[in-house]
Amino acid sequence: KYSTMSANRGKLIVFEGCDRSGKSTQCAKLIERLRKEGHKAELLKFPDRTTSIGLMINNYLANNVDQRDEVIHLLFSANRWEGMQKMTNLLLGGTHLVVDRYAYSGIAYSAAKGMDLQWCRQPDIGLTKPDKVIYMTLNRDKASERADFGGERYEKKEFQAKVEKIFEQLQDPTYWQVVNGEGTIEDVHENVFNVVSPVVSSDCGPLKKLW
Ligand code: DGP
Ligand code: NA
Ligand code: NA
Numbered sequence: 529k530y531s532t533m534s535a536n537r538g539k540l541i542v543f544e545g546c547d548r549s550g551k552s553t554q555c556a557k558l559i560e561r562l563r564k565e566g567h568k569a570e571l572l573k574f575p576d577r578t579t580s581i582g583l584m585i586n587n588y589l590a591n592n593v594d595q596r597d598e599v600i601h602l603l604f605s606a607n608r609w610e611g612m613q614k615m616t617n618l619l620l621g622g623t624h625l626v627v628d629r630y631a632y633s634g635i636a637y638s639a640a641k642g643m644d645l646q647w648c649r650q651p652d653i654g655l656t657k658p659d660k661v662i663y664m665t666l667n668r669d670k671a672s673e674r675a676d677f678g679g680e681r682y683e684k685k686e687f688q689a690k691v692e693k694i695f696e697q698l699q700d701p702t703y704w705q706v707v708n709g710e711g712t713i714e715d716v717h718e719n720v721f722n723v724v725s726p727v728v729s730s731d732c733g734p735l736k737k738l739w
Contacts, residue, residue: 536622538625540624540657544661544662545663546695562728657738664707665706705723
């Protein structure tokens with residue numbers, strides 16, 4: 529039975545940032561911590577490569593196939609829409625969601641190719657709005673030295689620099705928090721948890737929509 533009281537709903541915490549900025553590691557640490565503190569919490573990741581749309585995205589990222597920029601943009605968005613019912617159910621049932629990438633990546637990676645930013649925003653209109661976005665930064669030289677960098681389509685230093693520029697444009701201080709990813713995993717986690725802790729224990733009101 530879903531709670532209709534917004535104070536009891538789960539909170540939507542999204543991690544954003546360039547490739548190899550440490551998002552996935554911090555998402556896993558945060559889930560572990562929230563559960564240890566007695567919260568219900570689930571980890572989600574976009575793109576979700578397990579669906580049939582996700583497999584098409586995976587083939588594109590692995591450079592197995594090409595797609596028009598508009599087509600891949602819409603597939604990434606559709607992949608988020610596929611997850612919406614499950615996300616809403618979990619949030620209304622009181623489970624906090626920690627999400628590794630969301631609509632902001634959708635805009636940043638497509639606009640970095642030179643696509644029109646306003647066009648890029650459209651398909652994600654109406655997705656559930658995060659209660660907090662943790663934007664992880666990391667020096668590009670350090671990011672590119674991390675394991676496996678360069679394996680996929682977008683993992684090129686010059687392209688990541690463009691992505692970073694768009695993320696900076698998208699930042700909204702009313703619900704974004706920048707976290708420097710350069711410390712130890714534990715130190716960065718403490719910074720992340722200090723941001724998330726007040727969010728999970730506060731009344732954020734009813735679920736809202738982008739944009
Ligand atoms: P990840 O599995 O988090 O490493 O993401 C795979 C790659 O796809 C990464 O380079 C970021 C990029 N990406 C994530 N979401 C989107 C999106 O919505 N649109 C585009 N064009 N790229 C995205
Ligand atoms: Na990646
Ligand atoms: Na990752």
